[in-house]
Amino acid sequence: MDSKFVPYLTELAEKYSVAHGLAVELEAGAVKITCSKGAFRFFYDFAKTFPQDGYRNVPLYHWQLKRRYVELRNILDNGMVVHPLAMRIHHIVPRDIFTRSLKDIIVFESNLAEFITRQKIGKAFSSFSGEVYTNCILSTDGNVKISMELGFSPDGSEPVLLHEIIGKNGLACDVTVDTQTQQYPIYVFKGKETQKYTDIDAELYDMENTQVDAIRFILWALTDTSRMDELCENYAHMEKVYEAVLASDRSVRYTNVEG
Amino acid sequence: MMRQVNMAISSLTHAHVRKYYATLNDNAKLNWVAVSCANEAVAEDFKLYGYDIPIYMSTEQMLKEHPEIDGVVIASENHQHFADMELCAKYGKHMLSMKIPTFDLEEYDRMIRLVEEKDLICQVELEMHYNPSCRRAIELARSGAIGDIVSFNATNITLSPVWAFPWQGVPERSYGKRVPLREGDSRFRGGALSDHPHIFDMLRWCTGSDFDYVFADVADNIRDIEEEDVLYVTGQMKNGCKFLLDPSWSRLEEKIKRPGPGWEVLPKRMEVNFSIVGTEGVIQADCFGPNVYFNGGPNNRYTVQYTYFDEWIGMMDEFHSCILNHTQPKINLQWHRKTIEAMVRCYDSIASGEPVYIK
Numbered sequence: 134m135d136s137k138f139v140p141y142l143t144e145l146a147e148k149y150s151v152a153h154g155l156a157v158e159l160e161a162g163a164v165k166i167t168c169s170k171g172a173f174r175f176f177y178d179f180a181k182t183f184p185q186d187g188y189r190n191v192p193l194y195h196w197q198l199k200r201r202y203v204e205l206r207n208i209l210d211n212g213m214v215v216h217p218l219a220m221r222i223h224h225i226v227p228r229d230i231f232t233r234s235l236k237d238i239i240v241f242e243s244n245l246a247e248f249i250t251r252q253k254i255g256k257a258f259s260s261f262s263g264e265v266y267t268n269c270i271l272s273t274d275g276n277v278k279i280s281m282e283l284g285f286s287p288d289g290s291e292p293v294l295l296h297e298i299i300g301k302n303g304l305a306c307d308v309t310v311d312t313q314t315q316q317y318p319i320y321v322f323k324g325k326e327t328q329k330y331t332d333i334d335a336e337l338y339d340m341e342n343t344q345v346d347a348i349r350f351i352l353w354a355l356t357d358t359s360r361m362d363e364l365c366e367n368y369a370h371m372e373k374v375y376e377a378v379l380a381s382d383r384s385v386r387y388t389n390v391e392g
Numbered sequence: 393m394m395r396q397v398n399m400a401i402s403s404l405t406h407a408h409v410r411k412y413y414a415t416l417n418d419n420a421k422l423n424w425v426a427v428s429c430a431n432e433a434v435a436e437d438f439k440l441y442g443y444d445i446p447i448y449m450s451t452e453q454m455l456k457e458h459p460e461i462d463g464v465v466i467a468s469e470n471h472q473h474f475a476d477m478e479l480c481a482k483y484g485k486h487m488l489s490m491k492i493p494t495f496d497l498e499e500y501d502r503m504i505r506l507v508e509e510k511d512l513i514c515q516v517e518l519e520m521h522y523n524p525s526c527r528r529a530i531e532l533a534r535s536g537a538i539g540d541i542v543s544f545n546a547t548n549i550t551l552s553p554v555w556a557f558p559w560q561g562v563p564e565r566s567y568g569k570r571v572p573l574r575e576g577d578s579r580f581r582g583g584a585l586s587d588h589p590h591i592f593d594m595l596r597w598c599t600g601s602d603f604d605y606v607f608a609d610v611a612d613n614i615r616d617i618e619e620e621d622v623l624y625v626t627g628q629m630k631n632g633c634k635f636l637l638d639p640s641w642s643r644l645e646e647k648i649k650r651p652g653p654g655w656e657v658l659p660k661r662m663e664v665n666f667s668i669v670g671t672e673g674v675i676q677a678d679c680f681g682p683n684v685y686f687n688g689g690p691n692n693r694y695t696v697q698y699t700y701f702d703e704w705i706g707m708m709d710e711f712h713s714c715i716l717n718h719t720q721p722k723i724n725l726q727w728h729r730k731t732i733e734a735m736v737r738c739y740d741s742i743a744s745g746e747p748v749y750i751k
Contacts, residue, residue, distance in 0.1 A: 219611040219622045221638060223545075223667060225674055258607050258747075260626055260634050262542045266669055268626045268636040270609050278611040280624040282545050282636055282667060286674050293667060293674060299622055299642045301614055303657070310659045311683055311696055313676045385605070387745055 134159050134230070135344055141337050142348045151355045162233075164193065164351060170358050175351055179371075180234040191354060191361050192368040195231065196245050198349035199342070200333070201307045205296060206249045214300035217250050220279045223295040225266075227288045231343050235264055236375060238283045243374045244367065246271070246279050249298065253370070254279070257377040258387045269378060291315065396423040397712045400461045402451040402476055403430045403468030404438055406490050407557045408517065410651070412465050413441055415704040421712045425461050428454040430468065437650070451476060455483040462486060462715055463513070469559040470586070471568050474499050477514075481506045486513040486715050491589050493725060495568050495581075495736055504725050513714045515707075515721035516728045520590045520664060520679065521597075522706030529666050529677035530598045538670025543634040544598050545667040546591035551645035551656055553587065554617055560587065561617050573610060573620055574743045581739045583619025588639035590664060593723070593731045598668065601631035602730055607747040608738040614642070625738050627747065646691070654690035661696070 139157045146155045152168035162178025165188055174188040183190050196202055208214050222242050226232055243254055252273035259269040266284030291314055297306040319330035337345045354360050373391045381388040399422050401412055416424040428451040429435035435447050448454035463486035466476045470492050480487045494500050507514040520526045533541055554561030563570045567582030611622040621641040628634055644657035664679040680700050687694045714721045737748040
């Protein structure tokens with residue numbers, strides 16, 4: 134994590150009176166918080182089993198606080214695009230601290246699809262290439278069909294990310310028409326190397342975007358601790374989705390998500 | 393000077409037929425002899441283009457009147473293709489088939505026999521082979537630029553042609569017969585999947601392999617039509633390569649009767665994109681981009697104005713060469729059969745809810 138992660142998180146928790154006496158400890162794959170509201174381990178390594186040691190283990194769904202995904206959901210919520218029918222997801226990225234295993238990507242995108250559509254995944258078909266790549270077709274309880282292309286690319290590669298929702302009256306997408314790659318707010322062209330800057334949060338200036346989202350997510354969860362119950366309940370469901378995805382690959386069958 | 397090949401177009405009802413008008417008119421290797429029209433409305437529409445080409449209301453009449461015709465572009469509705477091929481074979485004419493010769497695999501085999509027995513050339517219109525971005529992406533992948541290919545993912549997503557070309561919205565005329573998508577579903581085969589064979593074909597070229605199994609699922613419809621308009625396909629090739637294809641009509645359109653400016657609602661009316669994942673990297677390719685953009689007439693919408701190189705030029709050059717040299721084209725009926733069979737099996741998968749293996 135960035136050296137500013139802990140000071141920024143503490144500062145904003147204080148500023149917005151989210152919790153008092155916030156103490157933050159970073160561990161591999163998780164952020165441990167002790168504060169007036171309790172002790173929590175916000176974990177983002179979804180392939181790792183964390184101890185039951187007095188900290189409540191809560192999934193860190195940082196994507197739920199990413200503005201672009203929040204706005205995709207808002208487009209549906211506000212009826213700009215109505216009646217979602219299908220969703221296309223591409224997520225092929227180099228490994229980083231938030232993306233260590235295929236399970237991390239599967240949980241990320243399955244949860245995000247549910248978050249945006251406000252529906253639950255009920256069925257999965259998948260086809261894996263080892264531990265590095267999988268294609269999936271998922272179906273929700275509202276019959277939204279979701280195609281997913283998920284995997285890893287070599288270190289230093291540009292991320293391939295796309296989320297497109299097809300609705301009855303149009304579509305919403307986080308990649309603009311006629312482009313194939315991510316766009317950035319700032320480019321610096323200096324010979325062979327092109328520098329890109331991604332500053333989008335004035336309060337958390339000069340931080341990598343996913344870490345910004347992680348701070349925002351922890352603050353959001355701490356604001357109302359009943360949200361922890363929903364998050365834990367959802368993670369149990371995500372585990373079932375993941376199991377169905379794995380089972381489908383083994384059986385080559387369209388597999389129901391248990392529960 | 394190279395000998396011209398004498399060409400005719402039949403029916404003029406296929407959505408791609410407009411592309412042939414320009415190519416046959418402009419390419420000096422081709423001598424555009426005549427057209428036959430499926431009906432009076434089609435004939436009247438053709439006259440509006442202003443080409444000085446004889447019009448016949450019967451394909452057979454056209455072939456009788458013009459024995460000099462070497463080849464015929466069979467630009468008819470899917471269900472009409474076999475009858476048109478029989479006619480061409482009867483008169484010994486080489487054929488350029490539309491992208492779906494037929495979905496009836498027995499009929500398809502009869503087409504193959506017709507062509508073989510009469511020793512005719514039959515090229516299938518899969519124009520993406522003559523798209524330079526497509527060609528480069530496939531060449532890169534096949535040359536090992538990204539290591540071994542792990543997955544070939546592609547979109548062929550467009551607006552729906554059913555308002556401008558109503559036959560594509562009629563199951564019997566598009567798929568060849570009325571087959572329910574699945575039990576309890578009010579829709580029938582013949583929609584978006586039937587319109588988009590290109591990415592199935594490119595998958596075979598890119599991986600150098602054939603289909604092991606396909607799995608497909610269909611979404612609820614965007615449009616109030618009898619056929620599917622949004623679906624996804626995944627599966628595996630016999631060499632283990634994975635794939636995920638989107639052949640949907642997921643871009644909205646105005647319900648206009650003649651394709652032209654303002655047809656699209658989304659700025660880009662048609663996309664063919666590849667995402668080829670290898671053990672050492674990823675190739676992203678947009679076969680129809682980047683472009684130029686405008687807003688203004690007719691609906692004041694932000695719109696993509698395409699700039700890609702016309703694939704029909706290369707395709708017709710190959711047809712010309714095949715006729716002169718009497719060689720079978722790259723995309724011939726035999727080659728294309730496995731692509732068509734895979735598409736039929738996708739429909740079978742939708743019907744059963746399970747993957748379908750292909751022998």
